[in-house]
Amino acid sequence: MLLAVLLPFIIAIFIPFLSKWKHKLHTGFFVTAVPVVIFIYFARFIGPGFEPVEREYSWIPSLDMNFLFYLDGLSLLFILLISGIGSLVAFYSIYYLHKSEQLGHFYVYFLLFMGSMLGIVLSDNVYVLYTFWEFTSLSSFLLIGFWNHREGSRYGALKSMLITVFGGLSLLGGLVFMSGITGTASIQEMMSQQELILNHDFFPLILTLILLGAFTKSAQFPFHIWLPDAMEAPTPVSAYLHSATMVKAGIFLVARFLPMLSVSEWFFIIVSAVGIATLCWGSYMAVRQTDLKGILAFSTISQLGMIMAMLGFGTKAAIFAAVFHILNHATFKGSLFMIAGIVDHETGSRDIRKLGGLMTFLPITATLAVIASFSMAGVPFPFLNGFYSKEMFFDAAVTMDLSVTGIAATLQTLFPYLAVLGSIFTFVYSMYFFFGTFRGKANIDELPKKPHEAPVGMLVSPAILVLGVIIIGLFPDLINKPFIEHAASAAYGSENVKDIYYWHGLSPAFIMSITVLVFGTILYLSIPKWASIYNAVPGRLSLNTFYDGLVERTERYSTIITNSYMNGSLGRYVRLILVAIVVVTFGTMALTGGFTLDFGNLSEVTLHEVLIAVVMVIAAIGTIIAKNRIAAILILGVVGYGLAMLFVLYRAPDLALTQLIVETVTVALFLLVFYHLPNLEPHNESSLTKTMNLIISVGFGLLMTMVAISAHSHKMFDSMSSYFVDNSYKLGGGDNIVNVILVDFRGLDTLFEIAVLGIAAMAIFALIRLRGKNKEE
Structure with a gap:
């Protein structure tokens, strides 16, 4: 699997x-x-x-x-x-x-x-x-x-x-x-x-x-706007x-x-309401489209809304109908998309205003289209699978008898009428798709290509899907108990045995289907007379306009905000980063009681350590008042070497060696880089900038001090050191705990650190070679 x-x-x-x-x-x-x-x-x-x-x-x-x-x-x-x-x-x-x-x-x-x-x-x-x-x-x-x-x-x-x-x-x-x-x-x-x-x-x-x-x-309303595009x-x-x-x-x-979720009444209210709204709006808007794939896009939106509404109903009948329609929709809609592709491929256009009369030129494609379109419309023919699940949808809407009150009860009463309304427009756009493309007057002169039937290979896939429409329509029980029943039962959470029949007598669902057929035919035949309604609804209102405006404003304001601090000043970037760290960390520690001072578990401070600390403090202050950049770098190195000496005194030779190497390499690199930089005049900063730098520096220093002391004083978790002491030799096979941690317990970290260094080294090598090549040219 x-x-x-x-x-x-x-x-x-x-x-x-x-x-x-x-x-x-x-x-x-x-x-x-x-x-x-x-x-x-x-x-x-x-x-x-x-x-x-x-x-x-x-x-x-x-x-x-x-x-x-x-x-x-x-x-x-x-x-x-x-x-x-x-x-x-x-x-x-x-x-x-x-x-x-x-x-x-x-x-x-x-x-x-x-x-x-x-x-x-x-x-x-x-x-x-x-x-x-x-x-x-x-x-x-x-x-x-x-x-x-x-x-x-x-x-x-x-x-x-x-x-x-x-x-x-x-x-x-x-x-x-x-x-x-x-x-x-x-x-x-x-x-x-x-x-x-x-x-x-x-x-x-x-x-x-x-x-x-x-x-x-x-693509449920109002998030459906991405699907047509x-x-x-x-x-x-x-x-x-x-x-x-x-x-x-x-x-x-x-x-x-x-x-799990259907137990909630709000699940019924939200899911079924959004589903019905999507069905009605998608089917209504589909008739407005002139692009074949645009019609199918909004028809897909409407069909997905219908399935979502049935899941929202939450009854066994509705869930069974939803699962059945998932299969049916895939057969007729998949074939219709392929048919739209064939029309585009063979005529060079998908504009339904330029199409028409293509049944003469694409007879096989038209035959497939009429079966798939009529199945999507829910026409009551026994060989169209779409009718079965559409009638089950009506039956689920009518027979739904939930013990609900308030908004839910009102929606339960309205749903059958809204289901019929959405299905009427479903019938209209289905007829609009087929008859507008394949019947009527042929506009051959307006087409980029002279139409002809598609190659056999292109017809195979939609033909198989249309064959599925017919087989499911004629023999629904062929897939029901061995297939659909299991899917419906899984969605409902228990056994849900149901038979699929074509004729149930003059039931309310069948009457609703006939109503859709009658009113749908009337609306389709009179499209030119009522199509102007789209000028009023939706008119100028459009969720696409809202989306475009939201994206445009987000980009514009983001640019304004970004340009306000991204001005190329490295000093400003460092100040903003440090201020953010100080404010967020101090605030979090204050709100969560993170400040804890406990000096009871500290070793004695010796004279050597005090002297080294004093030297480090003096060196740190010296970097601030130094007038020469080279001297500032060398003085800064004293701080690093002092830290290495503290590691030695606290019996951490590995860390001391690492610190010495890093500090030596860093100082050497700084010296090489600054040596080749041009001599710049001292930058005269304002008193406000100097004061701000002082406050930020002191604040960040206090933060690091408080974090270090609180981390030692406030033990929220047991120390991990005992685990490494007990298992470094047993699991890692080494006496040096630090080495075992680096190459075993944190081996992947070390590997990727080495990889980063290797990539950096190759990049530097490439830049050096590139510089040499430019000099030669």
């Missing part, structure tokens, strides 16, 4: 080498094999007798950070979507992306994203989950900005990064709180201690932080990230914590 997660990362290492052969064999063929292997491996778990599987691999056990993988029905559903859709998208990209593109970069980002998504849905350790969560933000940033020569791609990538990383940091806060309260980093163990979290004073804050992470990732990415990226995987990471997060 660990290998399955790491496989995309491992193969990504070799992609730059494989891409060198792209002119002979497209790099996509190598990449396609990765998700296919993962899909085959995990598909074997499908079956009625499936039981959750746990695997643990040690990583950083001292920090409770291990690769703890938990495979249940919910994670299996997402894994098969990630690998299955990933296989189809990788194959589709072979024919969509030309060999002249930077295929090595694209497929490295693609595999990094795939591995990160697999890590999210399998991780039971919250810190590992968060690590993979941020990897998805990073890799999606790279994928969205793949065509970085376009300003829109750079803007969309940065926008998605800022919003999703903000949510990711919020998520981290919530996970840290839950881990601290329960004393474990395992999600399953947290579930077993859910009463501790639910009854904790910080639960409202935890709920808010977790939901912020989920809402930003799954992410459509600047290549179509394979849109089909993968924005229909089946990344945007559903937030859905997965809510579903994973659902058994």
